[in-house]
Amino acid sequence: MRNIKPITDPSRPKVYIETYGCQMNVNDSEVILSILQDAGYALTENIEQADVILANTCSIRDNAEQRIWGRIDQFKIQKKKRKGVIIGIVGCMAERLKDELLKAVDIVAGPDSYRSMPELLKAVAPESPQIDVLLSHEETYADISPVRLDKNGISAFISIMRGCNNVCSYCIVPYTRGRERSRDAHTIVREAQELWENGYKEVTLLGQNVDSYQWEGIDFADLLEMVAAVNPELRVRFSTSHPKDISDKVIYTMARHANICRHIHLPVQSGSSVMLEKMRRKYDREWYLERVDKIRSVMPDCGITTDVIAGFSGETEQDHQDTLSLMEKVVFDSAFMFAYSERPGTLASKKYPDDIPYETKTARLNEIIALQGRMSLKSNEKEIGKVMKVLVEGPSKKNPDELCGRAGSNKMCVFPSRGEKPGDYCEVEVVSVTSATLLCRRID
Ligand code: SAH
Numbered sequence: 052m053r054n055i056k057p058i059t060d061p062s063r064p065k066v067y068i069e070t071y072g073c074q075m076n077v078n079d080s081e082v083i084l085s086i087l088q089d090a091g092y093a094l095t096e097n098i099e100q101a102d103v104i105l106a107n108t109c110s111i112r113d114n115a116e117q118r119i120w121g122r123i124d125q126f127k128i129q130k131k132k133r134k135g136v137i138i139g140i141v142g143c144m145a146e147r148l149k150d151e152l153l154k155a156v157d158i159v160a161g162p163d164s165y166r167s168m169p170e171l172l173k174a175v176a177p178e179s180p181q182i183d184v185l186l187s188h189e190e191t192y193a194d195i196s197p198v199r200l201d202k203n204g205i206s207a208f209i210s211i212m213r214g215c216n217n218v219c220s221y222c223i224v225p226y227t228r229g230r231e232r233s234r235d236a237h238t239i240v241r242e243a244q245e246l247w248e249n250g251y252k253e254v255t256l257l258g259q260n261v262d263s264y265q266w267e268g269i270d271f272a273d274l275l276e277m278v279a280a281v282n283p284e285l286r287v288r289f290s291t292s293h294p295k296d297i298s299d300k301v302i303y304t305m306a307r308h309a310n311i312c313r314h315i316h317l318p319v320q321s322g323s324s325v326m327l328e329k330m331r332r333k334y335d336r337e338w339y340l341e342r343v344d345k346i347r348s349v350m351p352d353c354g355i356t357t358d359v360i361a362g363f364s365g366e367t368e369q370d371h372q373d374t375l376s377l378m379e380k381v382v383f384d385s386a387f388m389f390a391y392s393e394r395p396g397t398l399a400s401k402k403y404p405d406d407i408p409y410e411t412k413t414a415r416l417n418e419i420i421a422l423q424g425r426m427s428l429k430s431n432e433k434e435i436g437k438v439m440k441v442l443v444e445g446p447s448k449k450n451p452d453e454l455c456g457r458a459g460s461n462k463m464c465v466f467p468s469r470g471e472k473p474g475d476y477c478e479v480e481v482v483s484v485t486s487a488t489l490l491c492r493r494i495d
């Protein structure tokens with residue numbers, strides 16, 4: 052069995068990695084660590100001991116990048132304290148800013164350049180920073196076994212594809228991650244098997260648009276089926292589904308397999324068809340609502356979560372009201388909600404002025420957040436009396452005599468402990484709820 056845990060051997064040079072952004076970045080950090088461990092490095096969680104300090108970065112909104120600039124200043128303090136410390140910025144911000152970052156750090160590497168990290172580290176010298184930001188049409192890191200960085204050893208990410216071919220007008224991802232490409236299906240199944248053998252109980256298949264997965268005639272529904280077959284006790288999740296692409300085949304495949312979790316993250320972005328058109332999402336309000344109806348007609352208990360952007364270019368009060376009314380109609384279980392942040396180089400930045408005043412954006416975002424709070428509570432109240440199979444994550448934060456874990460729908464459950472460990476399954480019944488948690492009793 053391959054070692055998928057970090058090496059902490061003190062005789063090796065030490066790498067410290069901070070990860071920002073989405074789940075794909077979390078998994079990319081695991082790929083980077085795997086490549087660096089093979090090249091003789093070990094992991095440290097203590098920045099004060101690091102020989103190499105890496106930040107795996109995100110460019111999705113301006114505030115994500117501002118945070119990194121702040122961190123770079125702090126990394127430089129380490130460099131002053133200890134000669135020879137190398138600072139690397141990798142990931143989406145490295146890809147977007149390229150040379151501009153070279154003034155501040157020693158290594159700049161984009162999402163398709165991780166295999167060259169050992170050479171970049173070798174070549175770096177005081178007056179000679181190193182950069183590799185080439186994007187690839189083929190790279191999927193299919194043969195690399197990520198070194199797992201999660202703490203409890205029960206749930207892991209598997210990237211099934213990279214890049215994105217949807218040019219949503221507001222989004223920087225296609226520029227930072229390049230063209231979409233799908234990974235060899237057999238390596239995905241092998242990785243799921245390897246995780247199962249290492250005691251993992253849940254895998255999440257990751258892609259910017261999982262429904263467009265396509266590898267040698269295997270589509271996403273086929274892939275789901277293959278991963279679900281690894282073991283009936285291995286839970287399978289996935290993210291993200293694009294409303295324009297989620298197929299009936301995927302929905303029916305989920306319904307056929309008890310171990311494919313009943314949860315779909317289906318980012319709507321806006322409830323206004325006018326905004327959706329400008330966002331180039333390639334669906335409208337009616338299409339989205341039809342997909343939700345379809346999912347619920349096949350799997351009435353399926354959790355549906357979403358992403359919403361407030362204050363996109365030209366958004367009128369009516370467009371905003373359309374978003375609120377859609378949220379009320381669908382009753383999402385939860386949502387990630389953002390104020391629109393213009394990203395340089397995107398279609399929207401060239402075509403549509405970022406013309407919604409900060410105050411209006413913030414006021415709309417706050418309305419959206421407040422409404423979602425009420426909807427989360429409403430959605431949770433519907434669960435009272437239902438029985439759920441929960442995968443234990445660990446003790447509840449508030450009470451050590453209780454455990455917490457997620458139901459298939461991805462809702463957080465809290466319930467009395469009988470000494471179970473992370474990774475055990477428990478059967479519970481929902482007794483009462485808050486907007487964030489289902490409070491349950493044991494029935495097993
Ligand atoms: N591939 C996924 C989204 C990945 S980005 C999809 O298509 O659904 C995650 C979320 O960030 C998006 O769903 C969107 O809500 C938000 N986002 C992306 N670009 C943004 C921007 N410029 N400003 C604000 N939010 C943005």
Ligand code: SF4
Pocket residue numbers: 215216217218219222223224225259260293
């Ligand atoms: Fe961005 Fe759209 Fe691709 Fe999602 S589908 S990553 S929002 S371009």
Ligand code: F3S
Pocket residue numbers: 071072073074075076108109110111142143223224227228
């Ligand atoms: Fe951010 Fe890149 Fe993910 S921009 S959201 S880290 S794909």
